[in-house]
Amino acid sequence: MEETLGSQIYMTINLLNDLEKISINFPCKILKIKGFVVQGKEKDFLEILIYKGFSSSTTHPIEINSEKNILNLKCTFNCFQLFKSPLVKDDKFIKETKIIEEILDEKYWL
DSSP states (O other), rough: OOBBGGGEEOOOOOHHHHHHHHHHHTTTTEEEEEEEEEEEEEEEEEEEEEETEEESSSSSOOOOTSSSSSSSSSEEEEEEEEEEESOTTTTOOSSSEEEEHHTSGGGGOO
16 A cells, blocks of 8 residues: 655545544544644644544634534644653653554554
8 A cells, every 4th residue: 555644635524533533442542643734825833632532723723513624724734643641741752653544544553
């Protein structure tokens, strides 16, 4: 299977929903997604946390309705970091990848 770098992935409703579903099976893990939002000619930093089936953005307002895109913005993800929960000050990630297929594989979360 050809690997896809995160920087080539545009956010879709299915991507974040799939990651939320995976995270339910790993209640001791937190996924941090980093990337950017394109607004006109500007790129704004984007950060999303996924934990126990829920997404939250630390940088942008998000949609709560599961039938809509969580972020109604054109986004690109370029880094996926997996942390052990609970997060503590100066916590270090346990895994990091730029390849979306890795983070969509539940084995990666082990």
